[in-house]
Amino acid sequence: MAFAVNRWLMGIRTFTLKLSLQVKLILSFVFIIFIPVILFSWYTLNEESAKAMKELSENNKNVLKVEKINIENNVELMGWTGQLALSNREMNNYLQIEQMQDAARVLHIKSDVVNSFQYFLFNNPRIANVRLFTDNSFVNEIWPVILQEARIQDKPWHHAVMAQNGLPWWEIQEDVGLTGVPSEQTADEPFMTYLQEFRYPDNRVHNGILEISMKLSDFFSQTFSSVQDTNSQLIVVARSGQAYSLKDSPVFKKHSAEELMNSLELTSNTDYEKVQFKVNGESYLAFQSYIPSIDIHLVNMASLAETNKSINHSRVRYIVLISLLVVFLILLSYLMQSKILSRLRALRESMQQVRSGNFNIELPPIAVTDEVGELSFHYQQLILKINELIQEQATRQAAGKEAELRALKNQIDSHFLYNTLENVKMLAEIEGQYHISDIMTSLGGMMRYSIDWKRDHVMLSDEIQQVQHFVSIMNTRFDGRLDLRMSIAPECFKQESLKMSLQPIVENAIKHGMSRMHSSDGNLAIRIDAERLDHTCVIKITDSGCGIADEKLELLNQMLRMEESAYQEARQLFARKDHQDSNGIGLRNVDQRVVMSYGAEYGIRIESQEGSYTCIIMTLPYRVMGGEVDSND
Missing domain, CATH: 1.20.5 (Single alpha-helices involved in coiled-coils or other helix-helix interfaces)
Structure with missing residues (x-):
């Protein structure tokens, strides 16, 4: 993986190196502006998307909240109606008779009790009907309020109502028609029914079942209202899983309520729960809540098609604006940089002419x-x-x-x-x-x-031969009182040396040694030693002259590496003290030549003991003339 990334980066680098300077500047300029614009657009688009989703969520949550309030009101209304029906004394007395009633009694009950009962209970138009089903065989049916329980014993909810032991039971019925009444007209829509068992005064013997019905469109008024958001729709899910809603809602244009509910896992949360999901690529947002009092699930289903479309439009708008901005930046950068780079192009053309050998070029004036x-x-x-x-x-x-x-x-x-x-x-x-x-x-x-003098470097053996010639000639002047002795290591004969570097030292030794002679026989011994020490070659020229005082010796060693101005002052000091040219100018020249050729760590230094000897030590890097390399290197 790392190798592939490195190879990809190398490819990008190779590609960018081939681009012209103007293209690189334009790309860098656009890149620097483009990244903040992209980040700002991405942030703004996300904020707009989040704001749109939040607004959609709040609206759908409010719709669900309003519907829950309507449901609570209707539950309270139907419960209050049930209490009034079961608390009517004359009706209860009739339902609890223990003998057959004559026709006059039945007519009295119908005209006075039942009609008053209906008028009182049906004063709310949302109540579709109130029916009392009794198993008392002495009670005559008075349509449509008092009916025999045998008519509803085949209903699927009958057993569940009996198991409630007098507590209410809520049921959504597709058909509230009764068995054995073929002429009864049934509605085209389902009903929400309130069912409750009532008993005799001892509260131990079953007397019948109370049924209060309300149209589903009245009970769930927001669910079946056509005046609502076209992008959302309420759905009522019964305990059986059956979904009830406004079927011609735009939300169900591509997928029915049943298909959507099959893709949604219902919650047991009595509060609000939000779920986002997809069905065949279509995005939906569902707000759902469980209402345990009537055992139904209420779901507000919202299609995200319009919201996503709006977000996509915003995204396209941002892309177009960013593209126009990039084009504008490229054109602006091109115009600005063309003006700047035109002078660089003129320089490049003149450099090409210089490269071809034409130095007589004329550049435009610099403004x-x-x-x-x-x-x-x-x-x-x-x-x-x-x-x-x-x-x-x-x-x-x-x-x-x-x-x-x-x-x-x-x-x-x-x-x-x-x-x-x-x-x-x-x-x-x-x-x-x-x-x-x-x-x-x-x-x-x-x-x-x-x-x-064809070269500056010679072998040490050549320098020694030159010294031998020089001493031989000088012995003519000093009547043979110069004694030259040498001890040269074999590996040093071919040592690389600066030409004419030893003769000035020997000449200096003869000059000062013979002028301050202290030996009894008047002879001056000069000894030349050369040996290899690690990676250096050390050459010593020792004379048996009178030596140098310590304070003067220290100053002479300092003069070898002094700045020119300080050296001239020290030289004048020696001239005033010694009244002769004993300023070490020859040694200084040799030291400077060695330093310039090999570095400051090499050169000469002076050692001396007054009344005994003077020794000039020259240190050179060990190098064999002709390019030979020692096996120890």
Whole structure:
């Protein structure tokens, strides 16, 4: 997974590197503006969606609440009607007779008791009917109030009412027609019926069942009202699972109430419960509540089609606005950056001309002092500097040609000098002046070594040979009082050394050693030691001169690495004290050459003991001329 992500990121990086600077700037500009706009739009759209869902939820919850209040009122009305019916004394006396009544008594009951009973109970138009079913065989039926219980004994709810022991039972009936009454007219809609068993005064013997009916559209007035929100619809679910609602509601346009209820799990919560679900891709929001007093579930079913459509319209509107904004930003960025990058393009074209070798280019005058203007200014200065350097190089080449001619002339002169020295040497040998012949040999070797300067680095053995020639010549001056001794480790003969780095040190030793001679025989011993220590080569040049005082020795070591101004002051101090040129200028030059070639950790230092010796220690990195590498490295 990580490898795939890295590969994807590398692909994006490779693609972006191929884009032009202007495209990158436009993309970055749009990207910086686009992300906040997207986040703001996403937040606003979510807020609008949440607000729409909240408003829909509140409206549907209020509708359900209003319907529950209506139901409670109707339950109270039908319960109050039932209490009035069962508390009528004359009606109870008639239902509890223990012998057959004559026709006059029955007519009296009908005209006085039943008609008054009907008038009193039916003063509320929502009550469809009130019927008393009795099992007293002495009671004559008085239609439509007093009927024999045998007419309802085949009803599915009869047994449930008897099991209530006098408590009310609520039942939704599709048909309230009675058995054995073919001519009775039945309604086209179901009824909500209030059923209650009544007994004889001793409250132990069953007397009959009271039935109070109300049309379902009156009992659930909000459910069957056509004046309501077209996106929601109340549904009444009986204990049998049968759903009752306004069938032509727009909510049931695609799915019937039964289909929707089959997709919804009914709750036992007497409060409000919200459930969102889908049926064949259609979204619905259901608010439901259980009413235990009448054992029904009341559900307010809302279709989310219009709400989702409104949210989708808002989403499309935001997408269009964002797209227009992106196009506007791209055009604005393109126009702004074209003006800025036009000067960069001019710089690029001039650079291409310079790359092709044309340095005589003319750049437009700089009128803007921004970063691009500053870059143009520095580029112009760079071109001017390049042209100056070209002219200087041409001058150098001309001077180099002249120097070559002078070098050729000097080479001719040096050959003449070498030939003359060889002739003198041959004459000395012929005359038997072998000492002069040896001096000519040493002098010729020194001249060839010093004049033939083709490179700055030589082997240590070459430097030692040069020192030997030098000491040999100087012995002529000092009558052989110079004694040169050497101890060179074999691995140091090919050590890389700076040309003419040892002779100035030996010359300095002879100069100061012979001027302050303290030995009894008047001889000066000079010893050269070279050895390898780890990754360095240490060369020591020791003379048996009079040495250096401690305070002077410390100052001399400091002078080797002093700044130029401080060095000149110290040099003047030595000149005033010693009245001679004993300022270590030769040693300082050698040390500076070593530092410039190998670094500050290398160079020379002076060790001395007054009245005994002076030792110059040169430290070089161990390097073998010719590129050879020691096996220990």
